[in-house]
Amino acid sequence: MGTLFQFPYRSVAEVSLRAVLKNLVTLRSVSQREIVPVVKADAYGHGILPISQALVTRGSCHTLCVATLEEAIELRKKIPYAISIWVLSGFLPHQLEAYNKYRLTPVIHSLTHLKSLLNHKRLPDIHLKLDTGMHRLGLLPEEMSEAFLTLEKLGIKLSGFATHFAESENTVSKFIDQQIETFQTVYQELLHRRLIQTDAKIHIANTGGILRKKLGLSFSVRPGIGLYGISPNPRLSQSDNLVPALSWKARVVSLKSIKSNDTVGYGRTYTAKRREKIAIISIGYADGLPRLLSNEGFVVIGGKKAQIRGRVSMDLTTVDCTQLTSIKEGSLVTLIGKEGKQSVTAWDLANWARTIPYEILCGISPRVPRIYLD
DSSP: OOOSTTSOOSEEEEEEHHHHHHHHHHHHHHHOSEEOOBOHHHHHHTOHHHHHHHHHHTTOOOEEEESSHHHHHHHHHHOOSSOEEEESSOOOGGGHHHHHHTTOEEEEOOHHHHHHGGGOSOOOOOEEEBOSSOOSSSBOGGGHHHHHHHHHHHTOOEEEEEOOOSSTTOTTOOHHHHHHHHHHHHHHHHHHTTOEEEEEEEEEEOHHHHHTTOOTTOSEEOOSGGGGTOOSSTTSTTGGGOOOOEEEEEEEEEEEEEOTTOEETGGGOEEOSSOEEEEEESOOGGGTOOGGGTTTOEEEETTEEEEBOSOOOSSOEEEEOTTOTTOOTTOEEEEEEEETTEEEOHHHHHHHHTSOHHHHHHTSOTTSOEEEEO
């Protein structure tokens, strides 16, 4: 990653498009399947338009996945290519006209929604989602008999069939095999009834499924977090070959010395045990730094780790830099990334905040500019 000094921002996220494309190649190599990138939630905080443009023009991806109709329309307007856009969890019957207008593919996840199509003559390509045990979105296996009858009445064949793994990152779980078996049984019935196109997109594997090579019948795979260089479980095979695409930087805006028994921040949750030098850095929970890192997390300044002291506030955070003699106002602070021999990862922040790296990355605020490298 580059350095922050040429940029005038109080905080910035640098995104390496080259890293994203390298991860794409890695996931293709591991899965030996068509990659359908998941770029929902602003590409997991990395920026949906620059990431999507790189994946399509430089990564030869022909299909992208989003979560909502609004994300899909934004993509269709800004990327004028003949790509397919799948909407994984956003279909509602009153939106059908928009799906037709913008040439979008809904992933139908409800029997009620499927039946709502009966009164319409013009339909987009349709994927159907099966709930194989996640118990979130998708038709239950016992609902499929009625779904078969509805598809026959519609007189159409599915252009895709999908499910979603509940714990693919769990290296010892056998539940993923049960999900694959359930999916395969229903898929065979769709084939038997001739309700699915012969070239339909069958997609069930996410990043965890890819790294565990639990692909089932997947013709296509839907990696999300892995594209951005983060493994859902660092112990999974090939995790070390993923390259984090995002680094997050801020600056020291002020320095001050405090003496023993002085307190720091809202609620006075940190009390100095000796004379300390405190650096105030230009980042807070409004930028996406979790408040749960108060008195817990670390940043890297001057190639060394510095612990957060006191509460993370809305715009500012204080850290102990007593041992860092070269620190001055304007010094670079690394929140995610590497500086010298020290680094902080999205997994580090997640562990300190008792969450997952998905939430850390998606939580980086829009007020933090994204700068695209490569």
